[in-house]
Amino acid sequence: GQEASTRYIDFAEQPFINPLGTEAGTKVLETWRTFYLKAVEEMKVTLKVRYPIQSGEKETTYSKAINARAFDICRGFLPAGASTNLAWSGTLRQFADRIALLRHHPLREVQTIAAILEDGLIARYPNSFDASKKRYEDTEAYVAKTMEHYYYHDVKCPELSLIRENIDKDALLPYKTLLSTRPIKTELPKWLGSYGEVTFAYQLDFGSFRDIQRHRAITQRMPLLTTELGFNTWYLTELTPSLRTEAEAIIASQKIATEALAQNLIQSQYYLPMGYNISNYFSGDLPALVYLVELRATSFVHPTLATQAVEMAKIITNTYGELGLILHLDPEPGRFNIKRGEHDITKVN
16 A cells, blocks of 8 residues: 655645534644645745755755644644545455454544445456455454454554564574675565564654554554654754744643543544554564664655654664664764655656
8 A cells, every 4th residue: 555645745734523413523633734734935045044955956946845843844734534635555465354354443524435445446356356245244344343343453552662573583593694784775585574563652753653654564563643652853953943833732722622522532533633643563573673773764755753763762772783784874863965856646647
């Protein structure tokens, strides 16, 4: 699957999903939209003062980098119900397997999408998908129970920590040269993953979780978005003083308004901004972890995730440095980088 970054979507027009369909729900969502649009424009001006263009830098590239930074700061105030653009490709078998789960997803929106996908696949590939939609009762009941009760991770995790370490260091000793001579931008051999996994527990804002969620080589669950862990302070400290004062007031009033909608926690996620922190944990082997931290601890990644990736890298180095493991890391992760202005999405005719 591929999902469009919030940096490339115009949220002045993009639909915000209101599962309750109430005026109160619409008001909460539109309040976030109004503040987001205002903040983006003000931050574009402020950031040009904070990060003035340097000699030799192209104006167009610089402006795009400034815009990207403004979008990164303000995305924390977009509600999770802000719709996005995505594409999903896979084999017919993969679609069949995933739809069998998604039709029992806790969110009605996802159940509807799964049903539409199944009907489309039956129409297009009648030899691969059963038009009668045959179901196995025991399997359906088990999947439904699993998705209803266990899909979301809602256990409060501590600050970033290595909570389980199950990699066989003795078995990896013969590969010390392999670990110590790996060139930059080169992945470790996948078979090294057979020597065990580790588990990290962490807190992260929901916006940045959407980035780390893309890593399929690690195993993790979907976090439940709530207000329990508070709003990530990075988004607030990056704002101008006047915007921060306004943002803090809106966060407080919107929290009350969202609670007053009186729906369950699963539905309330749509009305909460992506700057709220979530708890999660993931397990992964050494090749997967090295790839993750080297990719995410850079100046091209959102600072809230880059900071966590740097801490993970420190733990990995301290734990496995004796094996000769080296990490190739950005010396200034999370900083403003004009090269981000070179990243763009353009329409090809």
